[in-house]
Amino acid sequence: MAHEPTARLSFRDSPEGGGVRTDPSDAEYRQLTLRRRLVLLIHGYNNDLKDSEDAYRGFETLQRELGGLDDDTPVAGGRLVEVYWPGDADWGKLASALFYPFSIGRAQISAAALATVLARAARESGHKQVDIVAHSMGCRLTLELLKQLRNRGDITVGRVVLMAGAVPTFLLDPRHDRQKLRAAYDSVLSEDGLSLYSADDKVLAYAFPLGQTMVPGEGFFPTALGHGFWADAAAPINLTQTENTGADHSDYWGWDREPKPLACARAANAQIKDFLRFECAGERTSIQRETFGRSVTDARDAGTARARGTQDLSGVV
Structure with a gap:
């Protein structure tokens, strides 16, 4: 069988920084309509276009290794869709801490644009079954996407993987659901969620609480979902939480081939492969x-x- 190319949806209007482009290209949209089952890959904060492409290549490489797939066999049965969004600053990475508060708004706008495109594809080409793999601020985008997809019977979101989730746990607490993220998680997700976290994540330990505090309504030095086990009784019962021991914030996709981050990424990818039931060689x-x-x-x-x-x-x- 011919290799099915990985699809992509870009909501960037520039390779670095820039605003949200609400419509992908016609070629990208056609790839979406050809697929009934989708696995959306959603990168995180402070990734320009090249960073995101490298992250997704690392993910595919590790999934090929874990599944014993050759280069002519598509990962995840040809379901992968790479999502690109402008979660990085126009003025470069050195000022990323200053841009962080703005990235939350970008994630929300990008989620709305992605929901619109998915809805259009479902309307024009039939029901879509969607799973999601997200990292860092991409986890926030994912939850905002679930909120946008409420009451859409032609799109089913089955399983989501939240790696190093840059999401305050209180926003997933039904007792404080001011932004309705928990309500969306409970009502839209038809199966289960997986949170991969690490107590060794320095970004979520130090930069995340400060960045969130700078944004009105985002909490006062909150705890990130991806920084530890959320032991509160309010945690969703269908959210499996697994520690990626020793992982720093970037040690999930598999783009860094140094021994320590690669080992952490391989462990994360093995969890994802089993959770999303990706095919192995011969299947x-x-x-x-x-x-x-x-x-x-x-x-x-x-x-x-x-x-x-x-x-x-x-x-x-």
Whole structure:
């Protein structure tokens, strides 16, 4: 079977910084309509276009290794869709701490744009089954996306993976659901969530609480979902929490091939592979299963039509 290229949706209007482009290109949108089942990959804060591409390449490389896949076999059965959004500053990475408060707004706008595109694709090409793998501020974008997808019967979000989630835990507490993120998680997610966290994440330990405090309504030095085990009884019962021991904030996708971050990324990717039930070598891919299913359905329909045709002709005779 020919290699199914990984799809992409870009909501960037510039490779570095820039604003949110609300519509992807026509070519990107067509790739979305061709897929019934999607696995959205959503990068985090302070990633320019090249950083994000490197992160996604690292993810695919590790998933190929873990699944024993050759270069001609698509990862996740051809379901991957790389999402790009402008979570980085126009004035460069050195000023990233100053830009952090603005990135939350960018994540919210990008989530609304992504929801609109998914809704359009579902309306024009049929029901979409969506899983999500997100990192850092991409986890916030994911939860904002769930909020945007409430009451959409033609889109089903099954499972979400939240790596190093840059999301205050209190925003997922139903007792303080001012932004309705928890309500969206509970009502839109049809299966389960997985939070991969690390107590060794220095970004979430120091920069995150300060950055969140600078934004009105985002808490006073809050705890990040991705920094530790959320032991509160209010935590969702369908949220599995697994520690990625020793991982720093960037040690999840697999772009850094140094031994320590690569080991952490491999552990995270193994969890993702099992949680999202990615295919291994020798198994029929999702695309092959869907093609086989369509072939069987077509054959049955054709057989039924032939039977009806024979019956009709015999009646005439």
